[in-house]
Amino acid sequence: MATINADVLIIGCGIAGGITALRLADAGIPVVIATRSQDPAESNTFWSQGGIIFEGQEDTPERLAKDILAAGAGLSNPDAVQVLAENGPRLLEDVLINRLGIEFDVEGRTLSLAREGGHSLARIVHVADATGKAIEVKLIQALKEHPNVTLLTQQTGIDLITSSHHSVDRLQVYAPLTCVGAYFHDRRTREVTKVMARATVLATGGLGQIYAHNTNPLGARGDGQAMAYRAGARVINMEFVQFHPTTFVGANGARFLITEAVRGDGGRLVHADNTPFMDKYDAVWKDLAPRDVVARAIYQEMLEHDVPYVYLNLRDYITEDRIRHHFPTILQRCADAGVDITSELVPVVPGAHYACGGVWVDEWGQSTLAGLYAVGEVACTGLHGANRLASTSLLEGLVWGDRAAQHLKANLHLLHQPDANNYPDWEYADGGAPDPALIGQDYGQIKALMWNYVGLVRTTQRLERALRELRRFEQEIEFFYRTTHLTDGLIGLRNAARTATLVAQAAWTNRTSVGCHFRE
Numbered sequence: 001m002a003t004i005n006a007d008v009l010i011i012g013c014g015i016a017g018g019i020t021a022l023r024l025a026d027a028g029i030p031v032v033i034a035t036r037s038q039d040p041a042e043s044n045t046f047w048s049q050g051g052i053i054f055e056g057q058e059d060t061p062e063r064l065a066k067d068i069l070a071a072g073a074g075l076s077n078p079d080a081v082q083v084l085a086e087n088g089p090r091l092l093e094d095v096l097i098n099r100l101g102i103e104f105d106v107e108g109r110t111l112s113l114a115r116e117g118g119h120s121l122a123r124i125v126h127v128a129d130a131t132g133k134a135i136e137v138k139l140i141q142a143l144k145e146h147p148n149v150t151l152l153t154q155q156t157g158i159d160l161i162t163s164s165h166h167s168v169d170r171l172q173v174y175a176p177l178t179c180v181g182a183y184f185h186d187r188r189t190r191e192v193t194k195v196m197a198r199a200t201v202l203a204t205g206g207l208g209q210i211y212a213h214n215t216n217p218l219g220a221r222g223d224g225q226a227m228a229y230r231a232g233a234r235v236i237n238m239e240f241v242q243f244h245p246t247t248f249v250g251a252n253g254a255r256f257l258i259t260e261a262v263r264g265d266g267g268r269l270v271h272a273d274n275t276p277f278m279d280k281y282d283a284v285w286k287d288l289a290p291r292d293v294v295a296r297a298i299y300q301e302m303l304e305h306d307v308p309y310v311y312l313n314l315r316d317y318i319t320e321d322r323i324r325h326h327f328p329t330i331l332q333r334c335a336d337a338g339v340d341i342t343s344e345l346v347p348v349v350p351g352a353h354y355a356c357g358g359v360w361v362d363e364w365g366q367s368t369l370a371g372l373y374a375v376g377e378v379a380c381t382g383l384h385g386a387n388r389l390a391s392t393s394l395l396e397g398l399v400w401g402d403r404a405a406q407h408l409k410a411n412l413h414l415l416h417q418p419d420a421n422n423y424p425d426w427e428y429a430d431g432g433a434p435d436p437a438l439i440g441q442d443y444g445q446i447k448a449l450m451w452n453y454v455g456l457v458r459t460t461q462r463l464e465r466a467l468r469e470l471r472r473f474e475q476e477i478e479f480f481y482r483t484t485h486l487t488d489g490l491i492g493l494r495n496a497a498r499t500a501t502l503v504a505q506a507a508w509t510n511r512t513s514v515g516c517h518f519r520e
Ligand SMILES: Cc1cc2nc3c(=O)[nH]c(=O)nc-3n(C[C@H](O)[C@H](O)[C@H](O)COP(=O)(O)OP(=O)(O)OC[C@H]3O[C@@H](n4cnc5c(N)ncnc54)[C@H](O)[C@@H]3O)c2cc1C
Pocket: 011, 012, 013, 014, 015, 016, 017, 018, 034, 035, 036, 037, 040, 042, 043, 044, 045, 046, 047, 048, 049, 050, 051, 052, 053, 131, 132, 155, 156, 157, 158, 203, 204, 205, 206, 215, 216, 217, 219, 220, 223, 224, 257, 353, 354, 375, 376, 377, 378, 390, 391, 392, 393, 394, 395, 397
């Protein structure tokens, strides 16, 4: 069995994992960073559109903090909000602009600033409507060129290795729970690699793919949340799954997010007869109300009017020139699916978009397990509370990626290099290869039940039904997992089932409607 010994192991190379790696590598600390996908840029980060918070004219950290706290519905962690508001804009300039050379759009001689839902002023910088791609491509390039970075692709994390669970010395069960690395499934060779590390940073992103309708890429299956939970880390606020109001519904089956910036620019939600409806739900913010308000309004309108979707109207509110200039990616992707957004209404439904909860971490990204950090969407700093303010997540990944790196730089000498001989090699199951049809069927059922029972509007009856079915799925899948050969699909199915159960359980336990968790 292949074994790798690392100082720091980072799992996931979106903005959060990538920035952690870059900051450590720049400080002279060698890192191993691994991703399950073939193209290291494939991530939620790559697909993010609208932009990232910087600083508006006459903006202050206090003003940004106030907007984040308002969106978080009283459940944001004030310390995390302060950390982001005070450090975010400076780090954006230092790391994204100066270190990576991201060329954000400019107007005249200053950065072009957009306004999105819940923001009291324009403060979002962007690269047209493909901001995440611009960041991720440069970040991966910098990691590939760095002598202190070993970048591994097509390596799916299976489970974290802890001293208490895995050590051959059974007495380790009495020692504090400590993470010492992870097992990885190599998608090319199908073999398992053991990566031992003094510190492990989980940066595996979100969980949108546990829902039938979502905006996330295929890899966002909640792998990290499930791995951390199994290892014994504290996982919190899982009921707070944010649904993006506007996922494009193509007649050809195409689904992708239409950024909020479209509504920030004046676009309005309407019915087929072009009647706007958001004024009924929020007289002040209207189409720019917080995401959960807009998403539930659409859900309600769909029920009341018995329609499978509503529409976004850009054509009557945004000039054609501005549409072409500001939203070229959306223009193209909709055109590919047969809709001309400069002259036609655009069909949209809400989709699962962002996980506000996750692996509990402190202001330096430390989880409750010694040796385990978590950064980005897989983590819960408490910043978003019960609901996320638009465009805060890329910045959170940047800020906590930097802070985890700072903390590691100062404390790595206190963590011991684990001895690989004390940890067993992977035991391969001797059953055959898993049937992909079974994996697809189970996964599809989990996604459908999450959408119907643990979606935008939750009831006790729906949640109890979801939990019963998920427990049955988990049992079946665990048996399957232990008796057949590993594949990326099987690992993902096991994790999706666990993470779905974590969301359903948290939603069932929390009887109060708050933020993006709505109990009827
Ligand atoms: C369509 C869309 C638009 C968005 N727009 C915005 C926006 O405009 N502004 C904003 O601030 N936020 C936006 N977001 C949210 C934001 O993109 C994410 O929250 C953020 O990028 C998460 O970064 P991350 O580094 O935590 O995770 P990701 O970028 O998702 O990276 C996760 C990494 O983990 C890897 N991985 C996953 N599982 C495993 C495993 N088992 N083993 C190994 N590797 C694994 C993945 O391959 C990937 O490399 C958007 C999200 C989407 C989906």
